Amino acid sequence: AQTVTQSQPEMSVQEAETVTLSCTYDTSESDYYLFWYKQPPSRQMILVIRQEAYKQQNATENRFSVNFQKAAKSFSLKISDSQLGDAAMYFCAFQETSGSRLTFGEGTQLTVNP
Amino acid sequence: NAGVMQNPRHLVRRRGQEARLRCSPMKGHSHVYWYRQLPEEGLKFMVYLQKENIIDESGMPKERFSAEFPKEGPSILRIQQVVRGDSAAYFCASSPQWAGGSEKLFFGSGTQLSVL
Numbered sequence: 001a002q003t004v005t006q007s008q009p010e011m012s013v014q015e016a017e018t019v020t021l022s023c024t025y026d027t028s029e030s031d032y033y034l035f036w037y038k039q040p041p042s043r044q045m046i047l048v049i050r051q052e053a054y055k056q057q058n059a060t061e062n063r064f065s066v067n068f069q070k071a072a073k074s075f076s077l078k079i080s081d082s083q084l085g086d087a088a089m090y091f092c093a094f095q096e097t098s099g100s101r102l103t104f105g106e107g108t109q110l111t112v113n114p
Numbered sequence: 115n116a117g118v119m120q121n122p123r124h125l126v127r128r129r130g131q132e133a134r135l136r137c138s139p140m141k142g143h144s145h146v147y148w149y150r151q152l153p154e155e156g157l158k159f160m161v162y163l164q165k166e167n168i169i170d171e172s173g174m175p176k177e178r179f180s181a182e183f184p185k186e187g188p189s190i191l192r193i194q195q196v197v198r199g200d201s202a203a204y205f206c207a208s209s210p211q212w213a214g215g216s217e218k219l220f221f222g223s224g225t226q227l228s229v230l
Contacts, residue, residue: 043205043223043224045157102157103159
């Protein structure tokens with residue numbers, strides 16, 4: 001079974017600074033998808049960024065980028081120029097290409113200090 | 115186009131009562147997924163349904179929990195004889211088709227179930 005581990009329960013960053021959230025996973029699959037979701041206090045799950053394992057190029061979405069290290073099974077999220085609205089719980093998630101379910105990590109609570 | 119609608123947003127039940135959680139997928143979506151989020155934890159997969167079919171219920175507890183997605187109407191997650199350990203946020207997500215690796219998976223805002 002796949003597992004996803006987020007080793008940082010809490011992180012904080014100063015506004016306009018850069019922060020990196022860590023995620024590691026375990027799988028025997030060679031092809032899969034990885035995601036970062038944001039969950040603000042409203043509880044809404046918002047997709048931040050998505051990476052396909054067969055693509056070597058790291059995904060980017062505006063201020064959000066990932067560092068995907070397939071051999072190390074690591075998938076970290078970098079948030080540049082942090083904004084107050086970035087404060088939320090962030091979840092890393094894994095999905096097999098043949099499956100439908102998402103396996104989530106335990107989450108990292110990000111605080112952005114003004 | 116309204117998003118995934120879940121109701122109620124908050125549900126309080128006493129031990130032994132039944133809880134019924136509703137999920138109306140986005141218009142045009144025929145696939146529904148239910149996840150449970152216990153306090154201080156990530157979301158855990160429960161069940162995947164298409165209209166009138168349960169595709170994958172491997173994450174569903176064997177007793178007291180059931181789910182359906184009828185041809186007409188919302189998907190229902192039903193918990194019979196609730197216990198305190200059922201207290202959690204229950205999320206529904208929908209997609210227009212099988213959402214393998216797709217960004218076309220949309221989540222609702224969840225139902226917070228509190229069991230007294």
